Amino acid sequence: MRKAFIKTLTELADANPNIVLLTGDLGYTVIEPFMDKFPDRFINSGVAEQNMIGVAVGMAEAGFVPFVYSIASFATLRPYEFIRNGPILHALPVRIVGTGGGFEYGPNGLTHFGLEDVGVMRVQPEMTVIVPADHEQARTALQATWDLPGPVYYRIGKDDEVTVPGLEGHFELGCVQSITEGDDLLVITAGSIAAEVAAAVSDLDSEGLHCQVSVVATLNPPPVRDLMGILSKFPLVVTVENHYVAGGLGTLVSEIVAEQGIKSQIRRCGIKKMPVGRSGSQQHLNHEHGLSRGSLVETFRELLK
């Protein structure tokens, strides 16, 4: 998604001279297409994320559309107050681009994991939160939202190969995309973990268990209308996200179920304990935390018993 995002941004910047890209000294082998094509509109602001956001606000007030790029945890958490009192308070079109959701940075450890980035961004009413599921959706989501008037947070995955079957890059702001049909179970997911969900559901399909998978790419504003329509058909709903279970997709769905009086039971799959002390690959950590294809199959099968 990272490369597709920067490639698309570079294309947009060609036609829109107000787009600038700032990085917190990250993006090696990713950001070069933009950097090489628009050296005057590319700023490596160094390992100083608070200042990077402040600078972006000063530029946005003057008419620029600054994209600020870093690893999700660094892009959102270190400068969080600057984001709140900057792009959000001033309603300016600063775009925060955080790479890596959940365990995508594998052995790099907790400092590099996106565990609560969506949660902290989603609670800000004026912040649009976009979480593409694959590189095709990253491209269409950026094309559809780069020129929104207010601030946007994009959480983009590292992978540029895998596509989520059935999604075919569809994106519409505030809407949900359903990629499989099924009556046995509703699985709602978001972001790069959607590929694992699709694979798990495909495995169950061959066992005769049919699940509907719905992909949420707009976490804020919440896609209430679409989710209400989908949720009301299923007594049992599972949410899957590579994020702490509190604050993200599972919480969003629970809020809608509770507030709309929908008679569905929610099971939230996500990260439930702090991933500390034992290193490992993304695949290993996903498995440890119940987010691998295999562990999701087991969870869904258990729920359908």
Added chain:
Amino acid sequence: MSIPIQHRMTSYEIRKIILEESKRANVGHIGSALSIADIICALFGNILHVPGLNDPERDRFILSKGHAALAVYAALYLKGWISRETLQSYCTDGSLLGVHPEHTLDGIDFSTGSLGHGLSMGAGAALAARLQGSSRRIFVVVSDAECNAGSLWEAVMFAAHHRLSNLIAVVDLNGQQALGHTSQVLDLAPLAEKWRAFGWDIHEVDGHDVKAVTDTVSALDTSMEKPHVVLALTTFGKGVSFMENRIKWHYWTMSDKEYEQAMDEISHIK
């Protein structure tokens, strides 16, 4: 609704409004506002080029020490940018004028209130002006206590690296912060050497001498490829003897008797 009218910009008028409105609203931060009254008088009276409040080519002003906003509100009123009625709504329910300034008010370019934030926005505004080929300048008034914040030094380093000579920081060097003197809380000395070491063009001035502040800022060379900092030596609570250099006037409000004495004292320094 009263119509905004331009008045003569003087330090005395700014101080008078600070005392009147803080008394009316029973709100503190009086000493911090009095500290920058002369700096604000120089900038808004003599320096800032603002052909129109929404003119993209206007100079930008950021009060990074947002808690002293009343001094700026006074200047906005004296400039004729806000009405007397608006000024006198300070800190009332539904007012556009809170303790800390918000960009939704005419004449306020950026919202502030969290210390250590303003200079970064100023650096971005300065970079934007340069990319747009504009000669507009960006002025940021910071407190000395803000120099505690690491984020401020991120902006200091960034501005020097990008040679943002259209960025002018004025440090209100009154030696005080919320709970004590800066030398006791987190010593900043030697402050001028710190800014110089980061690559800024350094100037030191009496922050209560409007002409000296005006002359110093007017003479800054915006072609020299360095951002500029004016270290303005000030007295916290300047002009009111019982407030000067007294920590409690960061927060305290005036009794009727104190108000009368304060109003009398500032009339003698005009």
